[in-house]
Amino acid sequence: MAELQKLHDAIMSGDTKTAVAVTREALAENVDPMELIRQYMIPAMDEVGRLFQCEEYFVPELLLAARAMKGSLELIRPLLAASGRQPTGRVVIGTVKGDLHDIGKNIVASMLEGGGFDVIDLGADVAPERFVEAIQRSNANLVCLSALLTVTMPSMRTTIEALKQAGVRERVKVLVGGAPVTRQFAQQIGADGYSESAPGAVTLARQIIAAL
Ligand code: B12
CATH class of the missing domain: 3.40.50.280 (Cobalamin-binding domain)
Known part of the structure; x- marks a missing residue:
């Protein structure tokens, strides 16, 4: 079983390798990609923002966190895009x-x-x-x-x-x-x-x- 909290922590610490590995494992276990985004990834970025605001994190930490978030999103993006395809607009x-x-x-x-x-x-x-x-x-x-x-x-x-x-x-x-x-x-x-x-x-x- 993928330990999803690790995804949150990996984004916060800017550890792209772990973020990508946990995402890959979770998706292989059919965890809902939106659950990953809503419950782990966005809260991690919110926490990063909070730490930036109180000057515990600085721009390099933001950049590393963003890179880890993007690494995970690259795996999730095709799944979101494939979920219901008829031209709407x-x-x-x-x-x-x-x-x-x-x-x-x-x-x-x-x-x-x-x-x-x-x-x-x-x-x-x-x-x-x-x-x-x-x-x-x-x-x-x-x-x-x-x-x-x-x-x-x-x-x-x-x-x-x-x-x-x-x-x-x-x-x-x-x-x-x-x-x-x-x-x-x-x-x-x-x-x-x-x-x-x-x-x-x-x-x-x-x-x-x-x-x-
Ligand atoms: C990651 C990050 C960065 C990264 C961005 C990397 C990247 N490729 O995106 C980097 C390091 C580059 C960065 C730089 C800066 N950042 Co910054 N950053 C953040 C951080 C931590 C997370 C943003 C994020 O990705 N959130 C997660 C996403 C999923 O949320 P979201 O963007 O809001 O999107 C959701 C909704 O809003 C909505 N949505 C978004 N777009 C749209 C569009 C439409 C049409 C609709 C309908 C909905 C919708 O849907 C999304 C999903 O649900 C935020 C803090 C925070 N918690 O927001 C600060 C933050 C936004 N940054 C901030 C600042 C000050 C900066 C810098 C000026 C820092 C500096 N001194 O250099 C620079 C500005 C650079 C620039 N010119 O843009 C401040 C902004 C303060 C303000 N109110 O203006 C924040 C709030 C941090 C803080 N608490 O002070 N940052």
């Missing part, structure tokens, strides 16, 4: 300009893929014009913006403004999320939806597409 997703945090965005992207969406993932630190280009090129009907820093939240507004300027705002619905983002902020910047979680993002995306 096309989504352009990215973390907004100035923001390098992409772990939550990657989980949202994987779950949307699993929910049957075609996902065009632009990565992190995505400038507004790159969102515009991707929408123009792909005929996407949904755009997902992620931000983890309070200082990059305004990039969400700038991105929505750029969509308006380029004349593509009416073609897409915009969802926003990320730890500091709130429903109220989403309304203020003229987004069409907000969710605090990846499964919530999928439900919302489905509702929005169904109403189009």
Whole structure:
């Protein structure tokens, strides 16, 4: 039996090798990948964030923890994406300009893929014009913006403004999320939806597409 608490501890200590090994063992034993994410991986990152805030951890520790989290996610991602495939809609997703945090965005992207969406993932630190280009090129009907820093939240507004300027705002619905983002902020910047979680993002995306 895989000792799942070890996954939590390995992410916290930035031990990619152990994180990957425990994840592989758990998946081989048919543990639900979402259980790994929800109960062990996200709480580990939350704890890392807390330790960073009280200056027990510094940027190198954050980077090591993020690398361990990513190592595990690479094994989990194909499973999430394979879980229910019929084209539902096309989504352009990215973390907004100035923001390098992409772990939550990657989980949202994987779950949307699993929910049957075609996902065009632009990565992190995505400038507004790159969102515009991707929408123009792909005929996407949904755009997902992620931000983890309070200082990059305004990039969400700038991105929505750029969509308006380029004349593509009416073609897409915009969802926003990320730890500091709130429903109220989403309304203020003229987004069409907000969710605090990846499964919530999928439900919302489905509702929005169904109403189009
Ligand atoms: C890992 C990490 C890093 C890594 C990122 C690696 C990577 N590839 O992502 C590194 C080391 C690079 C980093 C750097 C920095 N970080 Co940092 N980081 C974190 C940490 C510990 C975890 C973030 C994370 O991955 N969480 C787990 C994921 C799963 O959660 P999530 O992103 O919120 O996503 C979920 C939901 O929000 C939602 N969601 C996410 N996106 C979207 C999008 C849509 C459309 C929807 C609907 C939903 C949705 O679904 C996800 C899954 O459920 C957080 C602390 C924390 N606990 O959040 C700090 C934190 C975000 N970082 C912080 C800071 C200050 C920094 C730095 C400025 C540090 C520095 N001095 O250099 C730099 C900034 C670099 C930059 N320009 O971006 C602060 C931000 C404070 C603030 N409010 O602005 C935090 C909160 C730490 C803290 N407590 O102070 N960081």
